[in-house]
Amino acid sequence: MPRTSDKRERLITAGRERIDSKGFNRTTLADIAEASGVALGNAYYYFRTKGDLLDAVFSAETDDFRERIAAIGKHGSPRARLQAFLDSVIDSKEPIARYGRPIGSLSQEMNKSSGSSRARANEGLILRAQWASEQFRAMGRTDAQDLGVWLIASIQGVIFMANAMADPDVVERQVGQLKA
Amino acid sequence: MPRTSDKRERLITAGRERIDSKGFNRTTLADIAEASGVALGNAYYYFRTKGDLLDAVFSAETDDFRERIAAIGKHGSPRARLQAFLDSVIDSKEPIARYGRPIGSLSQEMNKSSGSSRARANEGLILRAQWASEQFRAMGRTDAQDLGVWLIASIQGVIFMANAMADPDVVERQVGQLKA
DNA sequence: GTCTATAATACGATAGAC
DNA sequence: GTCTATCGTATTATAGAC
Numbered sequence: 001m002p003r004t005s006d007k008r009e010r011l012i013t014a015g016r017e018r019i020d021s022k023g024f025n026r027t028t029l030a031d032i033a034e035a036s037g038v039a040l041g042n043a044y045y046y047f048r049t050k051g052d053l054l055d056a057v058f059s060a061e062t063d064d065f066r067e068r069i070a071a072i073g074k075h076g077s078p079r080a081r082l083q084a085f086l087d088s089v090i091d092s093k094e095p096i097a098r099y100g101r102p103i104g105s106l107s108q109e110m111n112k113s114s115g116s117s118r119a120r121a122n123e124g125l126i127l128r129a130q131w132a133s134e135q136f137r138a139m140g141r142t143d144a145q146d147l148g149v150w151l152i153a154s155i156q157g158v159i160f161m162a163n164a165m166a167d168p169d170v171v172e173r174q175v176g177q178l179k180a
Numbered sequence: 181m182p183r184t185s186d187k188r189e190r191l192i193t194a195g196r197e198r199i200d201s202k203g204f205n206r207t208t209l210a211d212i213a214e215a216s217g218v219a220l221g222n223a224y225y226y227f228r229t230k231g232d233l234l235d236a237v238f239s240a241e242t243d244d245f246r247e248r249i250a251a252i253g254k255h256g257s258p259r260a261r262l263q264a265f266l267d268s269v270i271d272s273k274e275p276i277a278r279y280g281r282p283i284g285s286l287s288q289e290m291n292k293s294s295g296s297s298r299a300r301a302n303e304g305l306i307l308r309a310q311w312a313s314e315q316f317r318a319m320g321r322t323d324a325q326d327l328g329v330w331l332i333a334s335i336q337g338v339i340f341m342a343n344a345m346a347d348p349d350v351v352e353r354q355v356g357q358l359k360a
Numbered sequence: 361g362t363c364t365a366t367a368a369t370a371c372g373a374t375a376g377a378c
Numbered sequence: 379g380t381c382t383a384t385c386g387t388a389t390t391a392t393a394g395a396c
Contacts, residue, residue: 005379025205028371041374042380050372122344129341149341150354157337161309161329164302174330185361208389222362224391367392374385 008046010036016057021099024054051117058120062127069131078138082151085132086175089155093162093171100163128152154178188226188236190216196237201279204234231296238300245304249311258315262331265312266355269335273342273351280343308332334358 014035018027029050033040047053072084089096133148141147155175162170194215198207209230213220227233252264269276313328321327335355342350 007379023205025203029373030371039381040372041382044373045379048373125341125344146353146357149345149350150338150357153337153341153354154334155337156340157333157335158330160336160340161305161333164305165329170329173326174333177326177330187361209391210389219363220390221364221392225361228391230390361396363394363396365393365395367390369388369390371388372386375383376381377383378379378381 007036007038007042011038011043011046011053012056012060015053016060019054019057020095029053054117055120058117058124062120062124065124065127078135082132082135083179086155086179089159090172090175093168096159096171097162097166097168100159125152125156151178187216187218187222191218191223191226191233192236192240195233196240199234199237200275209233235296235300238304242300242304242307245307258318262312262315263359266335266359269339270352270355273348276339276351277342277346277348280339305332305336331358 011032015027015032018032018035029043030040032053033043036043043053047056068088069081069085072081072088075081075084129148129152131148132151133144136144136147136151155178158171158174158178161174162168191212195207195212198212198215209223210220212233213223216223223233227236248268249261249265252261252268255261255264309328309332311328312331313324316324316327316331335358338351338354338358341354342348
């Protein structure tokens with residue numbers, strides 16, 4: 001018996017994948033547990049409720065985004081950073097068209113299960129907008145705030161349409177336009 | 181005993197309102213039935229399954245959109261028509277920021293309950309994009325198709341952000357920008 | 361067509377042995 | 379820490395009287 005196990009992490013990873021593709025409400029704990037190779041009852045050793053697991057999923061997603069912008073931070077100019085960010089969106093065009101699930105869209109789905117989840121989901125979106133606004137500000141734009149919100153909104157919208165049209169190229173063409 | 185009753189329609193209207201505000205998965209049939217003043221069991225006389233009711237809700241929403249563009253059609257120029265459409269979005273900024281529920285966002289929530297629902301939800305989005313593309317085409321734009329998709333994507337994205345930020349003015353400012 | 365039960369099921373959560 | 383079994387409850391859906 002190992003003193004430490006990676007089950008907690010496996011649950012988060014599997015939860016993230018299932019929730020991304022099916023949505024929170026339609027993803028059951030049994031589902032996540034099975035995908036993780038963890039017994040249903042055992043999952044409750046790691047998370048007191050389903051909502052707690054969701055919170056962990058959101059935190060993991062936010063951490064990932066922070067890592068992404070940290071990596072992007074190496075690019076010299078704010079403009080290059082924004083473009084690198086858009087490139088990273090294009091890179092995931094296939095899963096986007098298939099699942100159509102920007103992390104933020106989850107925020108609309110929840111409310112009841114865990115009071116903090118909605119805030120946590122929105123946090124991801126707002127964090128992105130803040131980061132984008134910073135880049136625009138560094139570019140000397142006076143309307144940086146609105147521009148940041150606009151950029152993230154546009155990406156969310158494109159993801160949405162690409163999913164509705166089931167066409168990954170929509171991501172590429174539209175985000176390509178955004179870069180200009 | 182009336183030969184015809186408006187219960188079917190009442191169920192659709194109530195369903196639409198509840199689903200708009202709470203989402204499909206968290207809206208129960210008992211909930212809709214009560215709001216309609218229809219007994220739970222009786223609802224099944226009108227709709228064989230919950231998914232069937234959802235389909236009817238989507239059809240109603242699509243019909244509404246067709247009416248809206250028919251009314252807008254009176255405006256002389258395609259440009260004026262597009263602007264009238266954006267105005268209609270701004271007009272509903274409060275419910276948008278509160279519920280954050282563009283009809284299209286439902287498409288991500290469903291799949292299981294009724295196979296056709298997802299297609300039906302996407303249909304609403306695609307219809308909008310087609311209409312917008314037509315206007316751009318009438319304006320002589322060669323990239324009309326992409327522009328139409330872009331416009332609808334932008335609106336969806338803005339609605340999204342406005343909801344995340346719980347700020348109706350985001351709708352007004354961002355859609356105002358789109359008009360330019 | 362409409363109603364009041366109630367069946368059937370799905371799912372979150374817990375109990376308790378190991 | 380992990381497992382199997384099960385409880386409690388919410389919700390879709392049906393049965394059957396009127």
